[in-house]
Amino acid sequence: MHNQEKNIRVFDYTTLMERMRRLADAYSFVTLSYIGTSILDRAIPILHFGGGNRRVLYVGAHHGMEWITSLILTQFCEELCKVINSNERIYGIYPCELLKGYTLSILPMLNPDGVEYQIHGVDKDNPLHDRLLEMNGGSSDFSAWQANARGVDLNHNYDAGFDEYKKLEREKGIQKGAPTRYSGECAESEPEVAALCNLIRFSAPWRGVMTLHTQGEEIFAPLCKEKPKSEVTARRLSELTGYRLCRAKGLAAYGGLSDWCAEKLSIPAFTMECGRGKNPLPITQISSVYSTMRASLFLFPTIL
Numbered sequence: 001m002h003n004q005e006k007n008i009r010v011f012d013y014t015t016l017m018e019r020m021r022r023l024a025d026a027y028s029f030v031t032l033s034y035i036g037t038s039i040l041d042r043a044i045p046i047l048h049f050g051g052g053n054r055r056v057l058y059v060g061a062h063h064g065m066e067w068i069t070s071l072i073l074t075q076f077c078e079e080l081c082k083v084i085n086s087n088e089r090i091y092g093i094y095p096c097e098l099l100k101g102y103t104l105s106i107l108p109m110l111n112p113d114g115v116e117y118q119i120h121g122v123d124k125d126n127p128l129h130d131r132l133l134e135m136n137g138g139s140s141d142f143s144a145w146q147a148n149a150r151g152v153d154l155n156h157n158y159d160a161g162f163d164e165y166k167k168l169e170r171e172k173g174i175q176k177g178a179p180t181r182y183s184g185e186c187a188e189s190e191p192e193v194a195a196l197c198n199l200i201r202f203s204a205p206w207r208g209v210m211t212l213h214t215q216g217e218e219i220f221a222p223l224c225k226e227k228p229k230s231e232v233t234a235r236r237l238s239e240l241t242g243y244r245l246c247r248a249k250g251l252a253a254y255g256g257l258s259d260w261c262a263e264k265l266s267i268p269a270f271t272m273e274c275g276r277g278k279n280p281l282p283i284t285q286i287s288s289v290y291s292t293m294r295a296s297l298f299l300f301p302t303i304l
Contacts, residue, residue, distance in 0.1 A: 157184045200261065207267075
């Protein structure tokens, strides 16, 4: 297990920010910026490596219970910094040389409010306290919370099959904010999603997007009609991780980041369902999950 994980049980927003700032302070080739803020005004950090015009994006923690994906991406950032700094070769590539032609952007935690709720619960001084308890069925136990601070499931808030998803919502009796599955009043209604969509729109062109979720050891790769090579990339990711390729079904087939990237912008996009078990995956799995994902994280830009 990574040394810094031996003494922690969870990976919350404060821990994330400490480690992001530490990297930016320690390495001159790392740029720390922010895509925007959450409902509760938490800045959403993103790290940039390289300066090339071929852009690649990794995104973690759309969902509160899936905070371990933030740790996976942070651990990758830390290892990438060491490899670049020493100009080492890894998986047959020299990242120091590769990143002269690429910009790799890593956004570990899109939903900081949801992560904080899931880990720490909701304080009584939270301005949304009463509404949150109502959305949570009157319970103060937020251990199963996936949504953002307004009860919107961020990975159903993108403009990809949004109207179709709304019909399924009504059929399932989902009518308002909830711990999971509610898509919001309209696509991109949530500041976290709107900020990410604007980053993608206005920082084009992007060669590919990888989104980390948990769990199931599966890969969802929406068809990207204008980029047929995306199917080859998906198969290569499957080979690198051992995860099986799947097609999303039911509610999972609508409103996600990968769907939006592929359908609306023709950007090859891949959803990695990391690990196996029950969310939230325990931090004791970080070593095995990171080991499985490690090669795909290093090699993703080269197989697009």
